[in-house]
Amino acid sequence: MSVARKIKSSISKSSMIRKMFEEGAVMKKKYGADKVFDFSLGNPNIEPPDEFKKELINLAAEIIPLKHGYTPVAGFTQTRQAIAEKINKAHGLKLDLDHVIMSCGAAGALNVIFKSLLDPEDEVIVPTPYFVEYPFYVDNYRGVVKFVKTNADFSLDIKAIAAAIGDNTKAVLINSPNNPTGKVYSQQNIDDLARLLTEKGKELNKTIYLVSDEPYVEIVYDGITVPSILKAYKNSIVAYSYSKTLSLPGERIGYIAVNPEIEHGTDLLNALVLCTRILGFVNAPALMQRIVAKLQDAAVDVKVYQKKRDILCEGLAKAGYKFEKPQGAFYLFVQSPIPDDVEFVKMLLKKNILVVPGSGFGGPGYFRIAFCVDDATITNSLPGFAEAINECR
């Protein structure tokens, strides 16, 4: 055998999103890019805010000794301080800079968190549908994912989570606003979860961590606010990314924020720093650390995404599609008009429309539309969507 057996098996399964993306590249060559409606990837099409561009230009010219040198493993103190202050101000919490560890995006953050937490066979509860990479992030550290269905409106099913918790449960992993559903868990839903984890922790005499993946926390619509996980539950850890807030997913900058009251806090903070180092991240990119320190209040204009959502939702509803209107993120999770979502996705492909089957997210019978694309792509795709659903009748 050449490469690791587990990796070889994962390659052959590969990501459905990636397959769609490759299919799209072939189609774009064949038909022309404007004739292909590619909703497969969550690669934001909005430019970073002007403040970011300005800071980058300033910083590029600024003379700072060893500007591009190693940073402390956990990140620059001024960056971590700025983040702690922002969180404290927004939610009335008491983080200090030690509770913030800079990371290479939320993906890097989640890997560092799970390497820090998981012993072999430890279980992580993941509500479905879920972001496709989660099972890898848990399996990387020999953890076991326990999937739990959400309610019909994609809210957390507290009873189902309760039933899934056992002696091996180490953490629950949530993602709100959610990829792929756009769901934002309500304050009530989060409070119920927090109460459950507190009770179960006492009952089982162990700490159950709540890991919250929050790259979309500032991409929300209709004036909604996202409940603070750090405020709701003591044993909480947040993985954050600037990828969507500042539209710079390629630059790999985010952070881990740890509740100051968390159990085994000192061990955990030390573990997060050690794992950042030994996993090879070493430190989050230095230049981006310097920039985000100054951009705690900057964000892309979410109204641009909201408009896209509205055009899409209106068009699809008119065509007869059924879905929960997303409250955040830039994904719409639509019911497939036929039970086999993979089959329906192939029908859409014939209309030059690329979406991802819900099966890839643990949500069979649905498909995901990533609407972080040009308005024209959305508008021009609507006739194809309508034709496809009509062909199912």
Next chain:
Amino acid sequence: MSVARKIKSSISKSSMIRKMFEEGAVMKKKYGADKVFDFSLGNPNIEPPDEFKKELINLAAEIIPLKHGYTPVAGFTQTRQAIAEKINKAHGLKLDLDHVIMSCGAAGALNVIFKSLLDPEDEVIVPTPYFVEYPFYVDNYRGVVKFVKTNADFSLDIKAIAAAIGDNTKAVLINSPNNPTGKVYSQQNIDDLARLLTEKGKELNKTIYLVSDEPYVEIVYDGITVPSILKAYKNSIVAYSYSKTLSLPGERIGYIAVNPEIEHGTDLLNALVLCTRILGFVNAPALMQRIVAKLQDAAVDVKVYQKKRDILCEGLAKAGYKFEKPQGAFYLFVQSPIPDDVEFVKMLLKKNILVVPGSGFGGPGYFRIAFCVDDATITNSLPGFAEAINECR
């Protein structure tokens, strides 16, 4: 138990380098930074070359659609193409862009390589002394490190490596120019290793990969050239970083280069891309990928490091220290005048000199000096070094 057991145990052992660094911070506060001679960390003190600064300023201002968006997992094609061409031109090889995968520095590259290669219990042979993080990088993927001593001049002991190879051997990991010794393996030494791995591979009917960690490959002195590992051995994989060549270790940019003739090549390339994604790196920082594409011929002025080496070597030789003069990198690995290197490091501490005990690198009886510091730090430390060795007599 709170955090993972293995991580908790690693925290308590912690890195000797880091301990020295922390000790140094305390001492600098107490005595003033100019009174403390800190040789503990390999954080280059040379600024990036002017070409880098110019490119960064240009790129910051340039308008490119989705400039900071996700890149392909393996990296931008133009960057990978530029790197493949540079390697081909330098060594007469035939890499194409698919043989190059961008990474978050060499540390990220090595993690991706070992996750791609290692099944549980697979062995990786590591010559001693070694870079302190290697055992973590192998253990992260349940591999087992087999340490093999080098010769007295720190060249590879081919017979010792031969004796260490067995049914479980998956790879040999080398690092030339070496941290902590500054050794550059000769062409003869590399050719002997390549012959051995080819023979052993046939004998055991398996592929033994040669993984070459090369962040210092362009930091060499006295006009020496570093033999090309890709040219010397078919089953070779290079982990490269721009951290030292361009003096930007905080920006986390490097690459993996794979020999085009490597066995199981398609599986391996797919595995490297998959592992880049699922380990959470996702892609190497986009901005830096764009910059290094244009800077394939840029490098810091190594004469600056060479001068530091010469001042240091001359001063220490005069004081009576014994060492192999480094041919590359910016480390000097010095024999401790007393057998207990940790004890001698403590003696140097009393002279306000911070170095790292060789024991931390699997090289007891030595200590490491990282001479990527101001010339004045070196010069002003020499009396302290002399006093310490005299006290041992």
